[in-house]
Amino acid sequence: MKISLVTDIGQRRSNNQDFINRFDNKQGITLIVLADGMGGHRAGNIASEMTVTDLGRAWVNTDFTEPEQIRDWFLVTLESENKHIYDLGQTEEYKGMGTTVEAIALVGQTAVFAHIGDSRIGLVRDGHYTLLTSDHSLVNELVKAGQLTEEEAASHPQKNIITQSIGQAQPVQPDLGYQELEKGDYLVANSDGLTNMISNSEIVGTLIGPGTPDEKSRELVNLANNRGGLDNITVALVHVESEDF
Numbered sequence: 001m002k003i004s005l006v007t008d009i010g011q012r013r014s015n016n017q018d019f020i021n022r023f024d025n026k027q028g029i030t031l032i033v034l035a036d037g038m039g040g041h042r043a044g045n046i047a048s049e050m051t052v053t054d055l056g057r058a059w060v061n062t063d064f065t066e067p068e069q070i071r072d073w074f075l076v077t078l079e080s081e082n083k084h085i086y087d088l089g090q091t092e093e094y095k096g097m098g099t100t101v102e103a104i105a106l107v108g109q110t111a112v113f114a115h116i117g118d119s120r121i122g123l124v125r126d127g128h129y130t131l132l133t134s135d136h137s138l139v140n141e142l143v144k145a146g147q148l149t150e151e152e153a154a155s156h157p158q159k160n161i162i163t164q165s166i167g168q169a170q171p172v173q174p175d176l177g178y179q180e181l182e183k184g185d186y187l188v189a190n191s192d193g194l195t196n197m198i199s200n201s202e203i204v205g206t207l208i209g210p211g212t213p214d215e216k217s218r219e220l221v222n223l224a225n226n227r228g229g230l231d232n233i234t235v236a237l238v239h240v241e242s243e244d245f
Contacts, residue, residue, distance in 0.1 A: 001106065003032065004213035004237040008221045010193055011229030017044035018191045018234035023056035026063040029070075031056065032104045032236050036119050036191040038165070039089065039097030047085050047099040051166050054081050055103060067112045070105045071176050074114040078103075078166065078174050085167035098167030101174075102133070102189045106238065111187055115175040118162050119234075120195055123179060124186040124207050129200040132179060136164035160192075187238035190220075193231035197224035213237045 009016040017037035024030050033055050037048030058077055064070050078101065089097045100117025113121055115133040118140075123130045134140060138161040139153040153159060164172060179187070186207045194203075198220070206219050217235045224233045 002213045002237075002239045002241060003030070004217040004239075005032070005235075006214075006217045006221055007234040008225065008229075008232065010232050011225055013232055015045055016232045017048055018193070018232040019045070019048040019052045020234050020236060021052050021056055023059045025059050026061070027065050029065060030106045031059045032102075032106075032189065032238070034102045034119060034189050034191065034234055034236055035099040035166070036117065036193075036232070036234070037097065037099040038162075039095070039167075043089070043094045043097030044099070046094060047089075047097040047167055050088075051081055051085060051099050051101055054084065055101075064105075065107065067105075067107055067110050067178055070107065070112045071178075074103060074112075074174060074176060078114060078116065079171055082166050082168065082172045086169060089167050098165035100162065100191070101166050102236075104187065104189060104236070104238070109181050109243075111179045111181055111238070113177050113179065115177075116172055117165050118160075119191045120189070122188045122190075122200070122203070124188060124204055125182065125184070127204060127208055129188075129204050131200075132177060133175060135162075136175075137162050181238075181240045183240055183243045185238075185240045187236075189236040191232060191234040193229075193233035194220060194224050194235055196231065197227040197229065197233070207237075213239045 033052040035048035037044030100119040105112045118135040142148040
């Protein structure tokens with residue numbers, strides 16, 4: 001299994017409010033955490049880096065090997081971090097800060113994931129992209145209610161309004177899931193700076209082409225930048241190269 005992580009400031013932003021990292025616990029189980037911060041010039045990148053780092057610091061001290069243990073850990077740890085970021089966000093320096101979060105633990109052939117916000121996790125298998133998460137956003141709620149089409153949502157002026165984030169006043173309700181992995185699969189986690197710029201079919205086209213995971217993740221970022229790079233762009237790729245986990 002090969003993992004590639006890349007983050008890029010994009011073409012229009014003055015700083016990068018995305019943050020990504022990977023961590024291994026005492027049993028060697030890998031956790032990938034991606035966060036897209038919000039809330040002012042400085043506060044957004046503080047929220048994202050702090051959330052990723054805090055989750056990682058907690059993770060490396062665990063010895064979990066069972067998906068159900070990890071799922072329960074996500075619930076407790078994400079709410080603890082939500083309260084922490086919310087409290088900081090009450091201060092003048094960090095007023096209103098928050099962040100999305102995607103967390104993926106790789107346990108043998110199983111990916112255990114948690115999702116809050118409008119960053120995404122998808123699966124590319126046999127040339128097809130399947131979105132594993134559902135955006136916590138105003139426009140997605142309108143799409144699910146039948147009040148907007150997918151096409152209308154893509155260009156809606158309020159598309160950046162999210163309905164859940166780390167740092168909110170009320171408890172978070174993360175979406176949690178499991179995905180069994182097969183040889184040849186790609187897991188793709190990304191901030192919206194990627195998927196607002198390029199299509200799912202372009203993601204598939206990049207991943208089924210030649211190159212290493214590092215080359216492909218950089219190619220995805222370059223595609224988004226060539227389209228205008230309106231936001232920070234962050235990508236995590238997990239490639240299952242064999243069935244020997």
